[in-house]
Amino acid sequence: MNGELGRHLARGAVGFGALAGAVALVPVVGLAGLVLAPVGLVALRGCPACWFMGLAQALSRGRLERSCEDGVCELSVAARPGATRGPAGGP
Structure with a gap:
């Protein structure tokens, strides 16, 4: 497993774990359990959907590009340097 993918998975584990913990702790400690929610959002950089797109990008090893605005x-196929297409748009 390369370093980028490992860091991404660790961020996801912390982020989703903190979000799940925040919800699970509400019955036990009350609303104080929700203090974990911001930790989860910071670990996911504020956007769980973008985290999943980043995971797809990390798994593709650069074959896919993610852009969030x-x-x-959005997820798109990255143009490979030096790649040319044939006459009918094929490889």
């Missing part, structure tokens, strides 16, 4: 994320 104003809370809207």
Whole structure:
């Protein structure tokens, strides 16, 4: 497992673990359990959907690119340097 993917998975474990812990602790400690929610959002950099797109990018090893603007994320195929297409748009 490369370093980028490992860091991404660790951030996801902390983020989703903190969010789940925040919800699970509410019946036990009351609203004080929600203090874990900001920790989870910071670990996920504020956007769980963008975290999943980043995971797809990390798994693709650069074959996919993620762009997030104003809370809207898109995933697209990255152009490879030096890649040319054939006459009918094929490889």
